[in-house]
Amino acid sequence: AWVQSIFVEIYVMKKTFNKFWKFENLIYFCLMELNEAREKFIQSWGSLGSQWGINRTMAQIHALLLIAPEALSTDEIMAQLQVSRGNVNMNLRELMNWQLVRKEVKTGERMEFFVAEKDMWKVFRLIFKERKKRELDPMMEVIHELKGLKGDHKNKEFAAFSEVME
Numbered sequence: 001a002w003v004q005s006i007f008v009e010i011y012v013m014k015k016t017f018n019k020f021w022k023f024e025n026l027i028y029f030c031l032m033e034l035n036e037a038r039e040k041f042i043q044s045w046g047s048l049g050s051q052w053g054i055n056r057t058m059a060q061i062h063a064l065l066l067i068a069p070e071a072l073s074t075d076e077i078m079a080q081l082q083v084s085r086g087n088v089n090m091n092l093r094e095l096m097n098w099q100l101v102r103k104e105v106k107t108g109e110r111m112e113f114f115v116a117e118k119d120m121w122k123v124f125r126l127i128f129k130e131r132k133k134r135e136l137d138p139m140m141e142v143i144h145e146l147k148g149l150k151g152d153h154k155n156k157e158f159a160a161f162s163e164v165m166e
Contacts, residue, residue: 038067042081052127053135057083058091062100065116071104073111098130
């Protein structure tokens, strides 16, 4: 059952992403100004990210870095998203833990710069891998631990419980 739920999650992620990029949306994006389109993408990605189990600000930082033509500094992220330094730093660390963002060094600069992984299929795989590690693996450990439960298989409740644990 948990394997099925994984595939459902992947399907929902793909369906949501494909829905976002429908033909009508592409026409609308072509007609709007770049700044308006950027804002819409960042807000939409923020909403989508919260469905994946990450907070909205983390997803918005990721979206901003996805569409940025070059690596951005913490100060640039703060200014563009109107969020605090602490919030940006905390979310950048988490995005780096998820391997969705990496630091980039610019010659002659003392500040740190950040760039997002731009291959969307790799992004989906990384998100799925992290969610599996945080959500499914701990549950699988519990199920494995409970497999060895001894009891009377004639008891309907015990039999039903044991069947799920197998």
